[in-house]
Amino acid sequence: MYIKNETVSNSRLTIVTGHYGAGKTNFAVNLALYLKENARDDLITIADLDIVNPYFRTADFKKLFADSGIRLAVSDFANGSLDVPALNLDMRAALSQSERLIIDVGGDPEGARVLGRFSPIIRQFDYEMIYVINCRRYLTETAGQAVALMREIEKSSGGLRVTKLFNNSHLGKETTKEVIEESIPFAEEVSRLTGLPLLEFPVKVYVKPIWEL
């Protein structure tokens, strides 16, 4: 039996991971805004640890975060012209300066590798690691594929374990009620195979091309 309808936990540290293009950044942006509005914690930091994706990343939302009073921690190289996988984020400082820290990690095992470096610090906390799944993305179209990729991500993240699943199945602008409904058996199957609960959390679309009004 799968477990469902879990809400956002009170963990100080939430890690957002998943397949490249599953919708991690959009989820992370929503989570930061939600916590700012609904949790009593004032100091919320969102950290962009993506070293694989050049575009469509958390650092794109600098203004939104500034306007909402959310601290954004990014590598000096994010969104620059340097496509070097460098990361000079001070995780200890980010944690000591905020009550809630959301880490948006790059996609796939390659993107999750950066977590390895921080895993000794992360493991000192009662962390939440959310695995974002989208059955309309190639490579995670079946529950079996999604679980296999999740295991790979856990392996490359220095022994961190996923604690919750988030079904973010969508087809961009062509998302319909049917597309979402069709994805429910998939998400339940991933939950059943992993024994992990599905997170219930409504999201708005923030990550989209500039021409979508």
Place this chain on the structure above:
Amino acid sequence: MKKTLMKGNEAVAEAAIRAGCKCYFGYPITPQNEVGAYMSARIHKRGGVFLQAESEIGAINMIYGCAATGTRCMTSSSSPGISLKTEGISYIAGADLPAVIVSVQRGGPGLGTIQPSQADYYQSTRAMGHGDLRLPVFAPYSVQEMVDMTTEAFELAEEYLTPVIILADGLLGQMMEPVSFGDDNSEKPGKSFSWAADGHMGKREKNEITSLRLYSEELEESVNKRFARFEKFKENHTRAEAVNCDDADIVVAAYGSASRVVQSAMEMARSEGIKVGTFRPITVSPFPEKALREACKVAKKVLVVEMSMGQMIDDVKMALEYKLPIEFYGRQGGFVPGPEEILEKIRGMKV
């Protein structure tokens, strides 16, 4: 077929494999690395070969050799990498060989930026290498078009014996959109060609593949033949899309990513009562001159929008023979203009 969500770069690779592309040779550069990454993970399972060359120059010359055997092959790169490939592309064109080349533009000159740009329009339409040379260039504006054009490019390259260019940009490469694919022909054997250097076992005359033609008569004849084929391509495959131009006071011309923004700007302008139409070249070489003249029949002014200092605008001016006032709006440095900026420009045009 059920639609899936893919990045433009991934979709190009999948489309190529399905089209029967047997060899991909490339060298990494942002923002098109997903093409090579996808190929390296998948093409060998579907009867093909992925090889990361020692450089872009190495990769394009592998394409030259591979194409000479009549095998479907593709390479991709971004601006500085395409610059390195142009010598090889000229050789491939000079040897009348088919190949598909995907150019995912980033900001330049030089190393520039990894952010999107349309500053390689001249390069693609005028200067894909030295010599008297015109190549077909498709300019997709969606991930679906990247798929469809890649599929078509392999066919046309073989029909017209020419490299065919897919001119995308970083945004199209990186963004995700729902796509569907046609038939999977990856397992089908490729066509055989009478001209291919694919081994004759003494049973026929040898085929010679070269771009070297030392006798002027021979070189002139080969250039003329190639241009005649390009003319035929122009007649049969020049493509454009005009929207709301029938009553438009202002026609806004843009291709690729910029045309997506222009569409949104047009909708905003129309809702304010400004009669705006849009014109989108789908082939930028050959440029759809006739279609543009048709689209501008009642227009009082034309606006060209590009993510560059203005390159396609020259083709617009020539096609319209400078008969209409033509204005320009562009962003550079990796910026994609927003619909509001373009609307502001349209409002100021006063027709």
